[in-house]
Amino acid sequence: MDRSALAAGPGDGWLFVDHERVRPLGLPGLTVVPRRGPGPLSSDVPLGDGLWLSSEGRALVDNLGPSRSRGARPPRTLSTRELHDWIARLVSARRPEQIERIVEQAKEAADAIGRVHRVGEVRKLIAAADGGATVTTESPALSAAQAGRGYDVVRVSQLEMLADHLTSRPPRPRPVTGEHVARQRFLPFYEAYFSNFIEGTEFTVDEAAMIALQGQDLPSRPADAHDMRGTYELVVDDAEMTRELRSVDEYLDALRERHARIMGGRPDVRPGEWKDRRNQAGATVFVEPALVTGTLAAGREIVGRLDDPFARALYAVYLIGIVHPFDDGNGRLARVMMNNELVAAGECRIIVPTVFRYEYLAALGAMSDGGYPQALISVLDFAQRYTYQIDFSTVGTAHEMLERTHAFTDPQIASEQGIRLTLPSSLPRTEN
Structure with a gap:
């Protein structure tokens, strides 16, 4: 979940997960950082052995939340620029019906964590990446998309x-x-x-x-x-x-x-x-x-x-x-x-x-x-x-x-x- 959902796995030796455990789990070359969430949702992707991957819609909702780094540990969620880059990449690679499915996933995730207002944020960012809205951004990819020159x-x-x-x-x-x-x-x-x-x-x-x-x-x-x-x-x-x-x-x-x-x-x-x-x-x-x-x-x-x-x-x-x-x-x-x-x-x-x-x-x-x-x-x-x-x-x-x-x-x-x-x-x- 969170930033780990982007790569569908660890990044730089850190893996963020939804789990009832309180403390991070240190393994050779990997630290698993848990936080309590709603657990698997119907739109999440089963990986087997009790593991699930957050859907793209859920990942968007989760990463709209603020977080900070702690020592060597990176922030749990993406920075605003990282999130905007990801949304531009996501929208550029998806057909309209797939985008609508992502929005439905976001609705389910927002309901599950009591952050319904984030669905509107997701919609606005997707619209910006599709050239239909304007948001303030430091992302070159999202800026280009808003200007009508979106790129892959x-x-x-x-x-x-x-x-x-x-x-x-x-x-x-x-x-x-x-x-x-x-x-x-x-x-x-x-x-x-x-x-x-x-x-x-x-x-x-x-x-x-x-x-x-x-x-x-x-x-x-x-x-x-x-x-x-x-x-x-x-x-x-x-x-x-x-x-x-x-x-x-x-x-x-x-x-x-x-x-x-x-x-x-x-x-x-x-x-x-x-x-x-x-x-x-x-x-x-x-x-x-x-x-x-x-x-x-x-x-x-x-x-x-x-x-x-x-x-x-x-x-x-x-x-x-x-x-x-x-x-x-x-x-x-x-x-x-x-x-x-x-x-x-x-x-x-x-x-x-x-x-x-x-x-x-x-x-x-x-x-x-x-x-x-x-x-x-x-x-x-x-x-x-x-x-x-x-x-x-x-x-x-x-x-x-x-x-x-x-x-x-x-x-x-x-x-x-x-x-x-x-x-x-x-x-x-x-x-x-």
Whole structure:
């Protein structure tokens, strides 16, 4: 109960419980602090062996009560800021019918402890977190929600953690200067080719070149052809790819404009319009539609902490990946935003070849589901090293190097046969 209800367990070696015992119970590494309450309520969650977890509504009511720390022991209840942060996080992650259930739980708890007036406080705080009321608060999350820019508190916390981790990584610059300028002539073409291929828009290289480089149509697959052409025309546009997005509003506008350019051949996915329905991939549920712009805005503010172009690029791809702000085309857009950061800083782009698809997606999943950034850092660092070593001066030269390094290999076949993406520098030299 009390602050322990948030984590459903101890915090920093302290566990607060509803029990008739009077004195705290000291255990190795844990102190159990009891207080007498009404006992289990019908809305509480049974854990077995006579243990119960306070419902979210009861936890809200309990934590509205004041308390003080005593020596090393933290306050029994949350501070006002902690409570407001929690409510913002709770409301951002719940549907309306779930919120109403929490209010019903709060009513039961308030009746049980004789604090009926707290139900009104709960309602007001929930309304504030939903943008429908105003309360005085020091919580950034609740302040944003009241201003109509509520964000996903859990995801923004992940983004802050990622940014903190990236600031501790020493830069490894891969500048596009001298001979590398000519060597990257057709890199945007292959960037667009692979970015579409790993999303299921599959062409041969010759077909993709016909569409993107020669401007020809593919009557049998007009939508797929537009995906390829739209992506290529965006990533080959120097003015767009070197553009610095200086404000949150400029960033949000650029996302919509770029999405419309990429997905303009698919009116059914509403190009350039924020999603209006929840989306997910496997067990990963992305940010709720109502919190999309707020989460993007909060996330964009955090990127200001990062100076290293690679760090900013990695952060950019993860931000779009975890929000998934559009109905479709989010992966392509995420990689455009990633390379925008690199090109604007004069650094080498990153391509994710077909054979590298599983590693790339697994690394994104490790970050979004487990909060482990190192896999994503390693995968994208390797992908940039790889891209930097390919000679893209002609389509043919690039194709030969990509083929020799297994870039085009189907990831399932690669997995079954132990084939891996190979750095060109590790290949045996060929005799002329």
